[in-house]
Amino acid sequence: MGKINAAITGIQGYVPEYILTNKELETYVETNDEWITSRTGIKERRILKGEGKGSSELGAKAVQKLLEKTNTSAEEIDLIICATATPDMVFPATACIIANKVGAQNAFAYDLMAACSGFLFSLSTASKFIETGTYKKVIVVGADKMSSIVDYSDRATCIIFGDGAGAVLLEPTEDGLGIQDAILRTDGSGGEFLHMKAGGSAKPASHATVDAREHFVFQDGQPVFKAAVKSMADVSEEIMQRNNLAADDVAWLVPHQANKRIIDATARRMGVGNEKVMLNIEKYGNTTNGTIPLCLWEWENQLKKGDNIILAAFGGGFTWGSIYIKWAYDSKK
Numbered sequence: 001m002g003k004i005n006a007a008i009t010g011i012q013g014y015v016p017e018y019i020l021t022n023k024e025l026e027t028y029v030e031t032n033d034e035w036i037t038s039r040t041g042i043k044e045r046r047i048l049k050g051e052g053k054g055s056s057e058l059g060a061k062a063v064q065k066l067l068e069k070t071n072t073s074a075e076e077i078d079l080i081i082c083a084t085a086t087p088d089m090v091f092p093a094t095a096c097i098i099a100n101k102v103g104a105q106n107a108f109a110y111d112l113m114a115a116c117s118g119f120l121f122s123l124s125t126a127s128k129f130i131e132t133g134t135y136k137k138v139i140v141v142g143a144d145k146m147s148s149i150v151d152y153s154d155r156a157t158c159i160i161f162g163d164g165a166g167a168v169l170l171e172p173t174e175d176g177l178g179i180q181d182a183i184l185r186t187d188g189s190g191g192e193f194l195h196m197k198a199g200g201s202a203k204p205a206s207h208a209t210v211d212a213r214e215h216f217v218f219q220d221g222q223p224v225f226k227a228a229v230k231s232m233a234d235v236s237e238e239i240m241q242r243n244n245l246a247a248d249d250v251a252w253l254v255p256h257q258a259n260k261r262i263i264d265a266t267a268r269r270m271g272v273g274n275e276k277v278m279l280n281i282e283k284y285g286n287t288t289n290g291t292i293p294l295c296l297w298e299w300e301n302q303l304k305k306g307d308n309i310i311l312a313a314f315g316g317g318f319t320w321g322s323i324y325i326k327w328a329y330d331s332k333k
């Protein structure tokens with residue numbers, strides 16, 4: 001028997017309908033389309049509207065459509081990992097809520113939190129259950145309703161984030177395709193630059209924390225930007241070297257969509273041309289755990305079996321990483 005790899009055998013995205021444009025943001029804070037576009041590359045983002053709807057609403061829609069698209073019945077799913085920074089509640093896990101919504105009654109389910117790197121950390125974690133032969137069908141879903149934790153009076157953060165979700169189905173393959181390698185890293189000393197101050201066990205919600213607007217994303221943009229540029233480029237270059245990949249061997253770079261300037265710097269270091277870089281930040285902004293699967297979903301019809309694809313992300317923690325995939329199928333679209 002050959003070595004078992006975990007292969008992505010289906011991908012699906014979901015974004016809510018409401019479009020929040022730079023123009024509308026100009027009515028909330030002192031900003032303008034020119035600044036936002038030139039500093040970040042973002043033109044608009046999607047927002048989930050409606051009382052009582054959380055990240056599971058986005059995630060469940062992506063998973064439901066993924067199941068239909070791959071002709072998979074919900075009962076066949078062994079495990080659902082949900083990467084999210086905006087769980088519906090502190091507990092139960094959003095993955096449990098999603099599993100219930102889609103009828104995945106035989107799956108166990110849990111959340112994995114690694115901020116914007118959560119999708120990569122989850123993908124790598126999920127791949128181990130497949131590679132060891134433990135499970136046959138695992139879903140990784142990245143889902144974030146960032147609008148629930150964004151302060152729309154803070155111009156430094158409210159322009160960046162949007163809501164969205166993406167899900168992949170992982171199955172075993174013995175043909176050498178699928179996930180080849182992963183480099184995942186953490187530096188907790190970066191936590192001070194990007195976090196939510198209250199609402200956790202260290203500082204539970206109180207009138208004082210609400211009054212101080214401490215239930216929103218806090219970001220000191222420049223140190224995060226500097227670390228992101230360096231770290232995402234470092235791991236992307238390292239994974240290429242370790243797998244003997246030259247720039248010409250790379251079919252696609254799939255970067256976390258936080259800032260177009262960070263993405264450009266990563267592509268430059270890898271020597272990969274813009275035509276090979278998946279970029280949809282213009283339409284969706286930073287959907288945290290949704291960015292990478294949303295890109296793969298949008299580009300799915302251009303992906304070919306055997307394509308060398310590098311995924312790369314950086315986020316709060318700090319967390320960052322890179323995954324090398326040999327794409328396992330020609331588009332089913």
Ligand code: UT7
Nearest residue numbers: 031032035039116155156159221222224225228258259315
């Ligand atoms: O996904 C998780 C990881 N997160 C990231 O990777 C984000 C990394 N950071 C960034 O992408 C950038 O730091 C931001 C896009 C958040 C900010 O861009 P920047 O070029 O670092 O701007 P800055 O914070 O240094 O601010 C430059 C100027 C300041 O004005 P002064 O002090 O020079 O007069 C800001 O007050 O731009 C001002 N500014 C704005 N102006 C218009 C900040 N936000 C805005 C805004 N509109 N929305």
